[in-house]
Amino acid sequence: MVASQETLDALEDVGLNMYERKIYAALISRGVSTAGELSEMTGVPRSRSYDVLESLAEKGFAILKPSKPMKYVAVPPEDALENVKNVHRQELEEKLEKLDRFKDTKAVDELQTLYDQGVSRVEPAEMSGAVKGRYNVQKHVGNMLRDADNEIKILTTEDGLKDLHEHHAELFEEAQDAGLELRVLAPVTDENREAYEAIADHAEVRHLSEEELEHTPEGRFVIVDDEKMALSLTDDDIHDTQDTVFWSESEHAASNALGPVFDLVWSNSSAP
DSSP: OOOHHHHHHHHTTOOOOHHHHHHHHHHHHHHHHEEEHHHHHHOOOOOHHHHHHHHHHTTTTTEEEOOOEEEEEEOOOOHHHHHHHHHHHHHHEEEEEHHHHHHTHHHHHHHHHHHHHHHHTTGGSSSSEEEEHHHHHHHHHHHHHOSSSSSSEEOOOHHHHHHHHHHHHHHHHHHHTTTTTEEEOOOOOSSHHHHHHHHHHSSEEOOOOOOHHHTTOSSSSEEEHHHHHHHSSSSSOOOGGEEEEEEEEEIIIIIIIIIIHHHHHHHBBBBB
């Protein structure tokens, strides 16, 4: 039985190149085989088949069986996938450890000093721009929440509250532990009740009823320390790739423009 093209294409998603996909699929169909046999089955050049099988063994898809000629044993698909996960997990842990070690070096202090000196010469209007793509937006908002020193104000939508819970729950917990004031305005419904209850453990959340929404800007914005802000320029129905926010480190925009809007709505809202 020969693996379908769809299956071969799917193997690319787990990190196998074209030759590796062909050789592994052929090896799976035989259980045990030599490099020469697999080369004939797949059309992969014999000179390359040895390197490919060695690579498959390193990735956990094949096992070398000492013999003359050398034979290779296929690793069952589920076990092979677990091997790949373990390799990626180990690589990720090693990278995270390197990053954590780097954070504690003098190099980071020097880079931060250079950044602070550079930013101090920049006009507020220049420290602003647009971020496009939901993944990038989530990263930017996460960085804002992480850098907060005193206060975080968020006005968001029904789906926005779920997004906050899904992507930034740990940051809310860290902010609470650091003693920050956390306030969130959002419609609380049966659909996002779970997200509300989780966020309410770390922040004060007030409900925007349908009546209040008629007199409230519909959308999302974040204000941090009355110095930084991010305002969504798109609605919740937009495709992830088109999601866009405008951000600024202008104290005027954060404190004098959006700040009063949040405070006014907050004063006229109530707990769910």
